[in-house]
Amino acid sequence: MVWIVRNLWLIPALPAAAAAVIALFRQAQRRLAAGLAIGTMGLSFLMALIAFAHMLAQPATEYVNFGWLQFGSEWLKFGWVLDPLAAVMLVMVTLVGLLIFIFSIGYMEHDENFTRFFCFLALFAGAMLGLVIANNLVLLFMCWEVVGLTSYLLIGFWYQRPAAAAAAKKAFIVTRVGDLGLFLGMLWLYSLSGTLVFYDNGGGCLEHAAIAAMAAHAAALGLTASSGIGLLIFCGAAGKSGQVPLHVWLPDAMEGPTPVSALIHAATMVAAGVFLVARMYPLMAATTNGGTSQALEVVAWVGAITALFAAFIAVAQDDIKRILAYSTVSQLGYMMLGLGVGGVAIGMFHLITHAFFKSLLFLGAGSVIHGCNGEQDIHKMGGLRKLMPITFATYAAGMLALCGVPLFAGFWSKDEILHAAHGWNVSAVPYYLGAAGALLTAFYMTRQVAYVFFGKQRETSEAVAHDAATAQGAGAHGAGETHESPAVMTVPLIILGLFATFLGFVGTPAWPWFQAFLEGQHATLDFGAFAGNGILPLMTISSLIVFAGLGLAWWLYGRRPIESAEARDALEQMMPGAFHVLAKRVYVDELYGVTVVRLAEWSARVMDWMDRWVWNGAVQAVAKIVAGVAWIDSSLDTAVINSGFDGCCEGVEHGGRLVTRTQSGRVQSYLRVLGIALIVLVLFLYWSRKG
Amino acid sequence: MTPLNGCLLVSALLFSIGLGGALTRRSAILVLVGIELMLNAANLNFIAFWRYGPHPEALTGVLFVTFSIAIAAAEAAVGLALIQAVYRHAKTTDVNQLDTMKG
C-alpha cells in the first residue's frame, strides 16, 4: 500500500482541523484564520495531486478499512477509497476550493465575521473531501449531512437578513426530504447486503456478489431491489443536486455570500448528488439481463426534465446570481441525464468541466457584485465591459463554455451527453429535451451578458448608496465608483478561466482520455473517431443550436444598447404572459405553499387540538385525582404524624443546643478531646482483647 | 529493659511532651511545633521497630520514615503559611483568640 493511500484521510482531515482551530480564534485574527484555511487547503490540494498522479500511474480501486465500532457480532467498518473517480473529484474540489478561498479574502474583506466565514468554509471543504473518499455509505452520509449543515450555515451567514435566514431553513428542510429517501435506501441496502462498505475484498455492497444478489431480488411494483435502493438513494441525490421537484431551495440559496454560491452551490456540494449517483453506479445500473435498469431510466428522465425546466425559468430572471443558480440546476440535470444514459464517465466529465466554468461564472458574478457595491439586479448594471475588463474576459470565457460554443470545455462535455442521449435505446425524448435546453442555455447566458457587460451604465448613484446600505456584507464598504476587483479576486478568475477554456480537451471524442481514465483504460489519440458513430453530424447540429440561441438572444438584447433600468425586457414585450409565469418560477414555490406547507400546517393544527383537548384533558383528570389523594394524605400528615414529629424535633434541638457548647472554636479544646478519645480507645482495645 | 523498650519509652515521652505542648501553649506556631514533635515520636517508633523487628532487610521502617519526613516538611510549610495568612488577618497567633470562622 503506498503512502498516499494510507494517508488519504489527511486530505479531509487537514481543512477540518483548520476549521476546529479557527473556531477558537477571535474575530480579529483574520489573517491567521484565512492563512490557516488556505494553507491547509493548499496542502490538501498537493496531496490530492499526489493521489491523482498515483491513480494516473496505476488506475485501480485502492481502499483502507478499519473497524470503527462493534455492535453485537457486527463490526461497523469505516474506511476510505481511492479510485479514479475519487481522485478526479479530489483534485477538482481542492483546486476550486483553494481558488475560492483565495477569492473570498478579497470578497469578504469588509465583513466583520471573516474568521467565522473561513471556519465554515474549511469545515465544508473537510466534509466534502471526506464525502469524496468515503468507503462506506454511513461515513458518506455523515459527511453528506455535515456538508448540508455547512451549506445551511453559509447560506444563513448573513443571518440578520430575514431572506437569508429563510433561505437557509428552506435549503435545509428541502434537502432533508431527499435525505429521508437516502436514509431509507441505506437501511434497505443494509438489510439486503449486510454491509454498507463499498469495497471490502469482495464483501462490499458495490462489489459483484452483493450487486448480483440485489439485481436478482425482486421488490414490489416490478422493481428489482437494486433499482429500488438506487431510486431511494437518487432521492437524496436529487435533493442535494436540486433536481425537479426538489430544486426550489437552490435559487434561494443565493442569499449566501457569492464565494459560497460558487463553491457550494455550483461547483462542489450540489455536484455531490451527481457524485453519489456515480459512486453508486454499479448498484444503479445492475440488471440481470444487461439492459437498462429502471433506476437509470428514472435518473435520465428526471435529469432531462430538470435540464429543460430550469433553463426555461432562467430565461426570465433578473438577479445575476439567480440566473446562474437556475443554470446550475439545469446543468445538474444534464449531468444526471449523462449518468442515466451514458454512464459514469460522461456525467462526471460534465461535472468537472461544469465545476470550473460555473465557479468561474459565480466568482465573476461576485466580482461584478463586489465592483457594483452590492448590486445584483442585471437591469441596473450594464457597460461593465470597459470598467471591469478582466472580469469581463473571464466571464465571457465561462459563459461560452457554459453555452457549449465549440472548442470550449462545456462543448465537449455537453455534446457527449447529447450524443449518449441520442443513442439511448429506451426513448429519444430526452435527447430533444436536452437539445432544447442547450438552445435556452445559450439564450439566457447571452441575455445576461448583454445586460451586464454591454450597453451603458444604468444605475444611479442614489440607488447605489441605498443598495449598499441595505446589503450588509458583500460590498458594503460605502458607495463608490464601479471598479475592477483586486488581484486576489481576479487571479483566481483567470486561473479558472483557463481551465474553463481548455479543460475540455482532455475528453474529446478523438482523445477520450478522461473517460478512459475513469474506466481504468488507456486512451489513444484517434481523429478518426469523429467520423464514426454519427458524432460529427450531431456535433454540427448542437453547434448550430448553440449559435441559434446566441444569435436569437443577441438579436433581442444586444442589437440596441439597453438604455434604462426601468425598460421592459424584450422578451416580456413579446410574450408578457409566459414571461411572467417564468419570472415567477412557474409557481413551484407557491404550489408547495398550498400543498405541502398547507398540509403540514393543517396537521399541526389537528395535533394542537388533540394536545389541548384530548391529551390535556386526560392529564388534567389524572392530576385532579392525584391532588385529591394528596389532600387526604396531607390532612393525615398534619393531624397524626406531625405532632409526634414536632416533639422529636424539639428534643433534637435541645440536644443540639447542649452539644453546641462544646464547639467553642478553640483548637486546643478539640485537641484535648482527641487526647481523651485516644485514652479511651487504648483502654477499650485493651479490655476488648482481654474480654 | 530491652533496647526496643527504651526507644519506645523515649518515643512515648516525646509524644506526650508534644501533646502537652500542643494542648497548653497559646502560640499557634508552638502548637505546630508540638505536632511536629508527635510526628517525630512516631518516626522514632518506626525506626526502632525496623531496627529490632524480625524483617529489617525489607527496609519498610526506613522508607516509611523517609516519606514521613518529606510529608512533614510539606505539612510544616503549609501550616506555617496558614499561620502567616491567619496572622495577617487577625493580627495574632493566639489560638484562643482564633475561635471564629467568620473573616
Place this chain on the structure above:
Amino acid sequence: MTAPFVILAVVTIGGAVAAMTLRKLVHCALALAVCFVGLAGLYLDLNAQFVGLVQVLVYVGAVVILIVFAILLTRHDELPAQTNRTRVAGLGVSAVVFALLAWAVTAGGAQMGAAVAAPEAAMKDIGGALMQKYVLPLEVVGLLLTAALIGAVVIAMEEKKKAR
C-alpha cells in the same frame, strides 16, 4: 541501653521539653533544633544512617528555619500564660497518654526484640527500594511536595490590594 543512647535520649527529651516550655519563641525553635539533632543521633545509633542525615537536612536545615521565619514574620508580644484550668487539663491528658503508652510498652513490648544483629541499610538498597518497590509513593510524595510548595506560596502571598 548503651551510654550513647542514654545521652542522646536525654538530649532529645531535654530539647523537646525546652521547646515546649520556654517563654521566648525563638528559644523554643532553637531547642527544637537541639531535639531534632538528638533524634538524628538516635537514628544513627539505631543504624539508620540515611534517615538520620535526612532528619538533620530536612528538620534542622529546613523546618526549624521555616519556623524561625514564621516567628519573625508574625511579630507579637509575649503571650500571657494559659489559664490554670486549661493548663492542668492539657497536662493531665498528656500525662495520662504517656502513662498509658508506657504501660503498654512495658507490658506488651517484651516479647519482641532483645538485641538483634544490627541490620544494614545500605544506600544502594534504599535507593533501589525507592526506585522499584516504592516508586509510586515516591512520585506521589513528589506531587504532594509540589502541591504544598504552590499552596504555601499562594496562602502566604500578600493579598494584592485591588487596584482601581
Place this chain on the structure above:
Amino acid sequence: MTQGLDQIFVTFQHWAVAHSPAAVQPAVSIVLPVAGILILFPSLFAITTVLERKGLARIQNRYGPNRVGPYGWLQPVADAVKSLTKEDIVPRTADKLVHFLAPVLLVTVVFLEYAVIPVGRNMVLADMNSGVLFFFAAGAATEMSVFMAGWSSRNKYSLLGAMRAVAQMISYEAPLILSSIAVVMAAGSLSTVTIVEKQAGYSGFWPHWYVLTPWGLAGFVLFAIAMTAESNRSPFDLPEGESEIIAGYFTEYSGFKFALFFLGEYLEMFAVSGMAVTLFLGGWAAPFSFLTWIPSWIWFLGKVMTLIAVFIWVRGTLPRLRMDQLMNFAWKFMLPMTLMVIFSAGLWKFLPSGVLRWLICAAPIALLYVVLGRVLQSERRIEKRVYRYAE
C-alpha cells in the same frame, strides 16, 4: 619512594598507633587525623587571608599588606594577636547565651564537614556510606548558627543580614545538592571515597573526571556558583553588604568571636571547594597519568587552592548582586538547569560511549540554557543607561 611519600601521613598514623599503649590506641587512631585536619585547614586559612588581600590589592592596583614580616607574610599572625587581645563586646540587650553559641556552632559544624572529604589516597576521617549526604546535612546546620548570630544581637542590621543569609543559603542549597546528585547518579554511590575512586583511572593520559563530561561540566559550573553563594562570598555576599547593612549578622561581634566567624567562613569555603574537587575534579587523582608520581594530597590541596584562587579572582571582578536578582537567579535559572543536568547525566549513563554521546548529552543543557536565557531576559528591557544630572 613516591608510594612512601604519597602515604606518608597514613604510615605515620599507623606507626603512632602501633607505638602507643594498647589502652589509648583507638583514641590515638582517631585523634591523630582529627588533629591533622585541625592544624592543616586553619593554617591554610591564615595563608589564604594574605593571599586574598594581596590578590585583591593587585586587582585594584595597590600593594596590599606588606609591613609585617617579609613581604607582609606574617600579617595573619598580627591579625590573630589583635583579635585575641581585643575586648569582647556583647550588646547589653543581646541574648548572651545564643550570642556566644553562634560562632562556636558555626566552626564546629564546618569542621564536621571535613570528616567525609578525602584529602588524599586512604586519607579520609570517616568513609561514610552516605558521605555526601552527611556533608550537606552538616552544611545545613550552618544556617542555624547564622540565624542565631543575627537574632541574638538585637540589632536590625544583624537580623536583616541573618534573614538574607538564611534565605540565600536555603535557596542555593537546592541547586547545590541537585547538581551533586548528577555525580551521585553517575558514581552510583553517596560515599565520597567511592566517588573519587570512580574518577580514578585514565584513557591514555586523559583522566576520567566527571567535569570532562557535558553534564559534569555544567554541573561543576552550577555547583561552583551555588557554593559561592552558600559560603556567602562575593558576588553573593549581600548578607554582609556593608553599604546597606554594615556587616550583616556579625555586626555586633568583635574580637575573638568575630575571628571565629571569619575562620568559619573560610573553612566553609575550603570545605565546599574540597567537595567540588571530590565530586567533579577527581579528588586527589592526578590530572594526567604521567603525573601520578606526585603525592595525592598535594594534588588535592593544589586543586582546592586553585578553586580558592578563582574565588578570589571572582571577588575582585564581579559586583554584588541585588537581593531579587539573587533569588530569581537561584529559582528561575539554577534550579531548572540542575534538573536538566540530572536528566543529562541519566542519558549519559544509558548511552554508548562516543562523540555522539557527548553531543546528545550536551544538547539539552545547551538548549535549556538558551531558552532560559531568552525567557528570563525577555522580562526586562535592557536599555542604554541614561544619566541625569542635577541642575
